[in-house]
Each structure stands twice: as C-alpha cells, then as structure tokens.
Amino acid sequence: MSTRDRLVATAAQLYGRFGYTGVGLKQVAAEAGVPIGSLYHFFPGGKEELAAEALRLSGQGYQLLVEGVFESAPDLVTGIRTCFDSAAEVLAASGYADACWIETVALEVASTNEPLRLVTAEIFERWIEAATRLVEAAGAVDAESARRFGIAIITGLEGAFVLSRSLRSPEPLHATGESLVAAAEAVLSARPGAGQSRAGQSRAGQPRAGKGGRR
Amino acid sequence: MSTRDRLVATAAQLYGRFGYTGVGLKQVAAEAGVPIGSLYHFFPGGKEELAAEALRLSGQGYQLLVEGVFESAPDLVTGIRTCFDSAAEVLAASGYADACWIETVALEVASTNEPLRLVTAEIFERWIEAATRLVEAAGAVDAESARRFGIAIITGLEGAFVLSRSLRSPEPLHATGESLVAAAEAVLSARPGAGQSRAGQSRAGQPRAGKGGRR
DNA sequence: GTCTATAAACCGATAGAC
DNA sequence: GTCTATCGGTTTATAGAC
Numbered sequence: 168m169s170t171r172d173r174l175v176a177t178a179a180q181l182y183g184r185f186g187y188t189g190v191g192l193k194q195v196a197a198e199a200g201v202p203i204g205s206l207y208h209f210f211p212g213g214k215e216e217l218a219a220e221a222l223r224l225s226g227q228g229y230q231l232l233v234e235g236v237f238e239s240a241p242d243l244v245t246g247i248r249t250c251f252d253s254a255a256e257v258l259a260a261s262g263y264a265d266a267c268w269i270e271t272v273a274l275e276v277a278s279t280n281e282p283l284r285l286v287t288a289e290i291f292e293r294w295i296e297a298a299t300r301l302v303e304a305a306g307a308v309d310a311e312s313a314r315r316f317g318i319a320i321i322t323g324l325e326g327a328f329v330l331s332r333s334l335r336s337p338e339p340l341h342a343t344g345e346s347l348v349a350a351a352e353a354v355l356s357a358r359p360g361a362g363q364s365r366a367g368q369s370r371a372g373q374p375r376a377g378k379g380g381r382r
Numbered sequence: 383m384s385t386r387d388r389l390v391a392t393a394a395q396l397y398g399r400f401g402y403t404g405v406g407l408k409q410v411a412a413e414a415g416v417p418i419g420s421l422y423h424f425f426p427g428g429k430e431e432l433a434a435e436a437l438r439l440s441g442q443g444y445q446l447l448v449e450g451v452f453e454s455a456p457d458l459v460t461g462i463r464t465c466f467d468s469a470a471e472v473l474a475a476s477g478y479a480d481a482c483w484i485e486t487v488a489l490e491v492a493s494t495n496e497p498l499r500l501v502t503a504e505i506f507e508r509w510i511e512a513a514t515r516l517v518e519a520a521g522a523v524d525a526e527s528a529r530r531f532g533i534a535i536i537t538g539l540e541g542a543f544v545l546s547r548s549l550r551s552p553e554p555l556h557a558t559g560e561s562l563v564a565a566a567e568a569v570l571s572a573r574p575g576a577g578q579s580r581a582g583q584s585r586a587g588q589p590r591a592g593k594g595g596r597r
Numbered sequence: 598g599t600c601t602a603t604a605a606a607c608c609g610a611t612a613g614a615c
Numbered sequence: 616g617t618c619t620a621t622c623g624g625t626t627t628a629t630a631g632a633c
Contacts, residue, residue, distance in 0.1 A: 188403040264493045271489040277547040278479045319561030326541025332492040333502045346534030350565040
C-alpha cells in the first residue's frame with residue numbers, strides 16, 4: 168500500500184470517528200506513519216484535498232457494498248430487509264461507530280465549505296441514481312416514482328444511522344427498513360399489470376408474508 | 383433576555399451552522415456579547431455543559447414545532463405531508479442551513495463524547511415517543527407497529543435533512559415524505575376494522591386520493 | 598520523496614483584578 | 616457578576632535540509 172493510499176485510508180477512518188473538524192492533519196499523518204511534509208507533498212491542497220479524496224473513495228465503496236446486497240437479493244423487498252438488517256449487525260459489531268461517515272462530514276461542511284459540500288452532493292446524487300436503477304429493475308412504473316422511492320431508501324438509511332448510533336440500538340434501522348418494505352409493496356403494487364394485493368417480486372421467489380417481525 | 387439565555391441561544395445557533403467541534407467558546411462569547419469569564423461563571427463545565435443545555439432546549443423546541451404541525455392536521459397522512467413540505471420551505475428559505483442541528487452534533491459526539499451522546503439519545507427517545515403517540519392517535523393497531531412507524535418518521539426526516547442540505551434541493555424531503563405517506567396508508571389499512579383499500583383517517587375528512595403529486 | 602522545525606492563529610480553560 | 620490576560624496545547628500550513 169503506497170504512502171498516498173495509506174494517508175487516504177487513515178484519513179477516512181479518522182474522519183469517520185471524529186468528524187472533519189475533529190481531526191487534525193498531524194493526527195492523520197502520525198496514525199499513517201507519514202511525516203507531515205509528505206502529506207503536503209501528495210496533497211498540496213491540504214486538509215480539504217485529502218478529505219475530498221477520502222470522501223470520493225469511501226462514497227464509491229459504500230455504493231458498491233449496497234449494490235452488491237441488492238443485486239444478490241431475489242427481489243427488492245428482501246434486498247431492503249437484508250440491507251438494513253446487515254447494516255444493523257455491522258454497526259453493533261463496531262460498537263456503534265461504523266455507519267456512514269460521509270453523512271457526518273456532509274453535515275459539517277454543508278454550510279461552511281463549498282468545495283467539500285459539492286463533493287458530498289456528487290456522492291449522494293450517484294447513490295440516488297444507483298438506488299433508482301435498483302427500484303426500476305424491480306418493475307416500478309414510471310421513472311419519477313422510481314427515483315422518488317430510491318431517494319427514500321437512501322434518506323431512510325442515513326437517518327436510521329443517526330438514531331441507531333446515538334441510541335446505540337439497532338431498533339431505528341430495523342423500524343425504518345420495515346417501513347420502507349411497506350412502502351415498496353405499495354409502490355410496486357401500483358405498477359401497471361400488478362394486482363392490488365401486496366407484490367414486489369421482480370425476478371424470483373414467492374410473495375413473502377411481509378408483516379414479519381424483527382427476527 | 384438574560385446573559386445566560388443569550389449564551390445558550392447563540393451557542394445553539396453557532397453549533398447549528400458549524401458543528402460542535404467547529405465552534406470555539408471564544409466565538410460563542412463574542413457573538414453573544416459576553417466576556418469569556420462570564421461564560422465559565424454560568425457554565426463551570428465549559429463547552430460540554432453549554433452544549434448540553436443548548437441541545438436540550440433545541441430538542442424541546444423542535445418537538446413542540448413538529449407536534450404542533452401534526453396536531454393541527456386533519457389526519458396522519460396530511461400531517462406527514464405538511465411536516466415534510468414545510469420543512470423543505472423553511473430549509474430553502476434559510477439557504478439550506480437551518481434543518482436539524484441536533485443530528486449534526488449527534489453524529490459528531492456519537493463516538494467521542496459519552497455525556498453529550500447521552501443527551502442526544504434522550505432527545506431522540508422523546509421524539510420517538512411523541513411520534514408514536516401521534517401514530518397511535520391515528521388508529522394504528524398495536525403499540526409495537528405504532529412505535530415502529532413513529533421511528534420511521536423521525537429517521538426519514540433526519541435522513542432527508544442530510545441529503546437536502548448537501549444537494550441544496552427540496553427533493554429528498556418531498557420524496558421521503560411521499561414514501562412515508564405510502565407506508566402510513568399501508569400501516570393504517572392493516573388495522574382491525576379497516577377496509578383493505580388505502581385508508582388513513584383518524585378523526586376527520588373523506589379518504590384522500592393518496593397518490594397525489596408534489597404540489 | 599522524506600523528514601524536521603517553525604510560524605501564526607486558534608483552542609479550552611484558568612487566575613485574578615475589579 | 617464582569618472582564619482581561621494568559622497558560623499550555625492544538626490547528627493549518629510553510630520553509631528548507633537531506
């Protein structure tokens with residue numbers, strides 16, 4: 168792993184735990200075992216450039232992770248359930264520390280650092296587009312409602328992360344996931360050619376009970 | 383307005399824009415027109431005590447605000463719509479700065495400051511209980527699913543704030559609100575004595591069309 | 598490319614005069 | 616209760632030797 172990659176990786180890790188303003192460059196360099204001068208050699212733009220790079224890398228990482236979960240699920244509804252349930256497991260296993268650090272930084276910079284705000288906006292926009300594609304693949308009617316529900320999945324996940332981390336409980340993630348499952352069934356049953364019962368399959372599997380508990 | 387109240391109010395304002403680690407006590411004191419010595423006179427616990435007080439005050443304020451919106455709405459579904467739509471208006475009017483600053487601080491302190499984390503947890507728990515009461519008043523079946531959907535309203539709102547602030551667009555708030563409306567109709571139609579069509583009224587009004595647009 | 602030293606500004610917190 | 620000066624430590628960033 169190159170010096171540069173090590174800096175980006177430890178920056179992502181530290182910004183995730185302490186936030187953007189909560190971590191100094193000296194701390195990042197020390198943790199990565201790199202002198203501060205080398206940091207400015209690779210990132211002449213200083214803290215901002217390093218954070219932008221870390222954000223973009225983590226943003227892509229999170230996207231691939233979630234897309235993988237959905238694509239290996241038999242249908243959209245189980246994809247949503249698996250996504251929120253496994254997020255709850257990972258979060259609890261890390262002592263409620265590792266959720267989505269991009270949202271922490273996004274809130275910190277939203278009104279204070281325009282270049283970094285734009286970086287987070289690009290990441291979120293890509294996530295929305297990816298989620299929209301997943302909903303469309305599940306058979307939702309028009310592009311507009313697919314995007315609308317794709318956004319709801321992202322916002323639900325991010326909001327549940329906040330409460331689950333603060334409360335140190337998986338309950339917000341489970342509850343939000345179940346609410347999105349109910350919404351997905353409603354959205355998908357409204358598509359042309361769908362019966363008015365709860366549906367939601369796109370490529371396999373029998374209709375699930377859907378009312379299910381928190382396992 | 384007393385010196386003490388002025389400190390708490392400006393602290394809430396500054397922490398909202400720059401985050402907890404992003405604002406110094408000197409800055410708070412200067413903005414409030416108070417010498418730093420007086421700040422430590424009223425808050426011997428320093429930054430942490432001041433932030434805790436500001437969090438509790440703002441937490442109660444947000445709760446009263448949202449409860450007022452829901453209680454003056456004819457039913458749960460229009461309460462949700464009004465809540466998300468007016469939040470989008472307020473946010474846009476402030477240049478996408480004033481959403482919910484408690485979540486910014488909650489993420490910052492979640493893994494770094496246990497006393498403040500507990501303060502945010504208490505606030506979120508009260509919000510959940512308030513939201514649960516609103517859902518129960520709308521006629522949802524059991525206490526468990528009422529709490530589950532109450533949580534989803536809070537997490538949806540908080541998550542939508544993150545994306546709307548980052549993207550500087552009302553779209554995430556509108557999309558999340560519509561998704562919660564669909565989920566509410568599904569949850570409420572499952573209650574005993576309800577037809578299996580989409581419902582959602584609790585005290586007034588005819589059944590709405592429910593599929594409606596973004597106005 | 599690597600590393601050290603340092604500048605200039607800021608941080609939270611305290612002491613002590615008034 | 617108000618206000619100032621200051622301590623010790625941190626921040627971002629740069630200069631310059633190697």
